[in-house]
Amino acid sequence: MKALTLHAPGEVRFEEVAEPGPCEPGDALVRVEQSALCGSDLHVYHGREQGLDPKTTLGHEFLGEVIAVGSAVERHEPGDLVVSPFSTSCGACPPCAGGLTARCERGQLFGWVQNGHGLQGAQAELVRVPLADTTLVAVPAGLPHEQVLLCGDILSTGLFCAEAGDVGKGSVAAVIGCGPVGLMAIVGARELQAARVFAVDSVPERLALARRFGAETIDRAEEEPRQRLLEETGGRGVDCALEAVGTPAALELAFSLLRPGGTLSAAGVHTAPRIAFSPTAAYDRNLTFRTGRCPARRLMERALSIVARGEVPLGDVVSHRLALEEGPRAYELFDRRLEGCTKVLFLP
Numbered sequence: 290m291k292a293l294t295l296h297a298p299g300e301v302r303f304e305e306v307a308e309p310g311p312c313e314p315g316d317a318l319v320r321v322e323q324s325a326l327c328g329s330d331l332h333v334y335h336g337r338e339q340g341l342d343p344k345t346t347l348g349h350e351f352l353g354e355v356i357a358v359g360s361a362v363e364r365h366e367p368g369d370l371v372v373s374p375f376s377t378s379c380g381a382c383p384p385c386a387g388g389l390t391a392r393c394e395r396g397q398l399f400g401w402v403q404n405g406h407g408l409q410g411a412q413a414e415l416v417r418v419p420l421a422d423t424t425l426v427a428v429p430a431g432l433p434h435e436q437v438l439l440c441g442d443i444l445s446t447g448l449f450c451a452e453a454g455d456v457g458k459g460s461v462a463a464v465i466g467c468g469p470v471g472l473m474a475i476v477g478a479r480e481l482q483a484a485r486v487f488a489v490d491s492v493p494e495r496l497a498l499a500r501r502f503g504a505e506t507i508d509r510a511e512e513e514p515r516q517r518l519l520e521e522t523g524g525r526g527v528d529c530a531l532e533a534v535g536t537p538a539a540l541e542l543a544f545s546l547l548r549p550g551g552t553l554s555a556a557g558v559h560t561a562p563r564i565a566f567s568p569t570a571a572y573d574r575n576l577t578f579r580t581g582r583c584p585a586r587r588l589m590e591r592a593l594s595i596v597a598r599g600e601v602p603l604g605d606v607v608s609h610r611l612a613l614e615e616g617p618r619a620y621e622l623f624d625r626r627l628e629g630c631t632k633v634l635f636l637p
């Protein structure tokens with residue numbers, strides 16, 4: 290079958306790879322109808338995250354049809370349309386029972402194979418899904434597939450980021466970064482009834498999307514976010530800072546916007562060796578800081594309910610729909626934010 294693989298940083302190939310299988314008893318085999326390109330794929334693309342075996346199939350967001358199941362699978366059968374969270378989970382171990390499905394003791398991340406172990410990704414024609422019963426979610430009838438696909442990662446991650454940021458009724462929140470994750474954090478903050486959501490970026494089309502999703506925008510190329518937010522909050526700072534970039538500069542900015550006792554929620558995957566603010570600065574602000582991989586499986590039902598209500602034009606985040614063979618170009622478009630690229634879907 291065909292897939293997008295990473296051979297070395299910057300070197301994505303569209304090529305023939307082995308078909309997945311044979312199945313473990315708990316596995317399902319899914320024929321991918323749509324997969325997507327995530328900001329997290331850029332960390333390995335740039336070599337910021339290391340350890341991936343050369344020729345690993347990339348990608349962890351997908352929706353498709355079950356074409357085969359192992360003997361232990363009970364909840365899904367061939368012909369079912371399913372959407373997947375970006376990591377697998379058993380639903381029964383202590384982290385899963387506590388809602389932290391991203392840290393399942395038996396869980397694996399799609400598109401991460403290291404020293405021969407792990408799970409191939411979904412930017413491919415077929416993908417193997419272990420723990421299928423407790424990982425996959427049936428696609429509800431009548432919902433747009435492109436938006437359902439977003440529930441497996443970015444919409445759940447946006448919700449998670451807002452939840453971890455202690456957003457509640459009446460909160461004033463600032464979202465740092467209006468990439469796909471930041472845009473969904475705006476949706477998440479509004480879902481949790483924030484009174485005002487500000488969003489910071491410098492890419493015009495992303496700021497326009499942020500406004501469409503309900504944020505008041507700050508173009509950091511034109512004004513100083515901290516100054517503006519102090520003005521907007523009577524000199525106090527925001528209650529919740531939701532960081533969705535993954536760089537020290539963004540984390541530092543998020544920290545600087547908070548009121549004393551505020552919460553900083555970092556959804557960005559940080560690869561720098563140290564956190565960008567000091568323990569003293571955190572102490573002096575009575576900071577609550579949360580970060581980590583989104584337990585998407587736990588949040589998918591709520592994410593699907595947002596899609597079902599249809600109040601937010603979530604599909605507008607998708608800027609490019611490309612064939613899998615255009616993968617190498619798609620990585621470049623998304624990475625360099627060319628042609629208004631915000632979110633790429635692959636349609637194998």
Ligand SMILES: NC(=O)c1ccc[n+]([C@@H]2O[C@H](COP(=O)([O-])OP(=O)(O)OC[C@H]3O[C@@H](n4cnc5c(N)ncnc54)[C@H](O)[C@@H]3O)[C@@H](O)[C@H]2O)c1
Nearest residue numbers: 328329466468469470533534535539556557558581582583
């Ligand atoms: N925690 C999780 O489970 C999880 C899940 C998905 C993605 N992520 C991470 O979320 C991050 C964002 O993903 P994405 O797909 O939206 O990526 P992206 O690269 O498309 O978006 C990042 C955005 O941040 C903006 N930006 C850069 N520096 C900035 C700064 N200093 N201040 C304000 N804005 C700035 C950029 O212009 C861009 O629009 C990545 O680090 C990704 O790995 C985490």
Ligand SMILES: [Zn+2]
Nearest residue numbers: 327329375442
């Ligand atoms: Zn992702």
Ligand SMILES: [Zn+2]
Nearest residue numbers: 379382385393
């Ligand atoms: Zn588990």
